[in-house]
Amino acid sequence: MDLISDIDIIIDEKVEVCDTKILPDNFKAGQRKLYIESYGCQMNFSDSEIVASVMQKHGFGTTSNVEEADLVFLNTCSIREKAEQTVRFRLDHLNSLKKKKPELIIGVLGCMAERLKTKFLEEEKIVDIVVGPDAYRDLPNLVERVDEGDKAVNVLLSREETYADIAPIRLNSNGVSAFISIMRGCDNMCSFCVVPFTRGRERSRSPESIVQEAKDLFSQGYREVTLLGQNVDSYKWAGEANKKETDLAIAQGKPAVTFANLLEMVAQISPDLRVRFSTSHPKDMTDEVLHTMAKYENICKYIHLPVQSGNSRVLELMNRTYDREWYIERIDAIRRILGEDCGISSDMIAGFCTETEEEHQDTLSLMEYVQYDFSYMFFYSERPGTLAARKYKDDIPMEVKKRRLQEIVDLQRKLSYQRNQRDVGQVHKVLIEGFSKRSQEHLQGRNSQNKVVIFPKGKHQKGEYVDVLVTDFTAATLLGEVV
Ligand code: SAH
Ligand code: SF4
């Protein structure tokens, strides 16, 4: 993950992780130019690289300059209202571009496309193409239809699609660290969440194709892979992607590859290839996974384990299927098996339906208990069609939501400070990712716990491992020198 610095999240009053990524130039003479801008999570950023790959085979190359594009794709996010508003504003802006250039084709991809479907075409007249996350193979056909003067929509979700055979063009990458999607969709139905509706049913990709992709990356010089999924711990493979069939096969005694098995297979490629993963759901995170992490030095000691709330009644309303005690037991297991140094981060939602002041305090006390290294923090945003929107009233006033969120943010800042302070005086193994953002005299990389570490460059280079003695820190990064 292009680590979103906790500063951005903490300081931004709106506390949104709404990163935007634009794919860089990669067009050749004679190709039509495609501009792709992506919002939301890493899954979307990775999907955009698959889209670029599909389109390249049909004569399109990417441009980072929207003004010169023949085709503009917005890969959208629906997770919170603000994420959708951002896209609406962007479309307003594109409207003026289209007035100057009527032949410009505009496509909306991703979660918002899936949520709104043909409604998008009615609401936003400038949109020509609406495509859901499982229909990217169809994009060249859809563009052809628009070339012929029609509008085009494909929002079919699939139980099998994993794009396993499409090699993403790794345009977002620094050449050191890459993402590999190991599964798609989500079957969890957390009551606040739109993802099961926009991304469809859970399905896993074959371990052979995942391991092959990781091996290829390693031979190209990559030194870190992050295995990606909405809920990686429920990864399961018994011969095919479809989860229903997989469960049936397992029930009939067919051996299955679990997430712990997969993690081990990737870790064994080379001790010089670091392995990370995201995201883990507390209900599925097994001791087996923790033991596998402990067994391999190259599996990074960092777990993103979103809790959402520290109160069991609220967790029940959220349909998270675990309670406070269960979560604490999982944290204790991490500390028991991987030790105090394992990095832990979380997602938190403030002001969920009917949350009382005391229940909010439970979130704060849980944070104190866990001592999170950092967190992504949000106030509850009701999403149309979700279980919570249908069953519960969004009854916490905005100013209360924001105040509670601020308390969570302030506490996290204190905890991050304390966790960073512990690192001072310690030596960390860092994989160098490139120059630091501020200076060409400094390099930056991450330690096993996923913290950014900055140090004077000396004779070191991107892609190398170095041991760095941490001497100081800021809110978001550790500072040090190579020893
Ligand atoms: N699959 C991941 C989460 C993906 S969404 C998981 O289960 O952990 C990322 C985060 O956005 C969630 O963890 C949650 O904290 C937040 N989120 C999701 N829906 C939200 C909503 N309706 N309002 C506010 N935050 C939300
Ligand atoms: Fe959403 Fe829950 Fe699935 Fe995460 S696990 S994507 S929060 S439904």
Ligand code: F3S
């Ligand atoms: Fe957003 Fe869809 Fe990701 S809703 S967070 S882009 S899965």
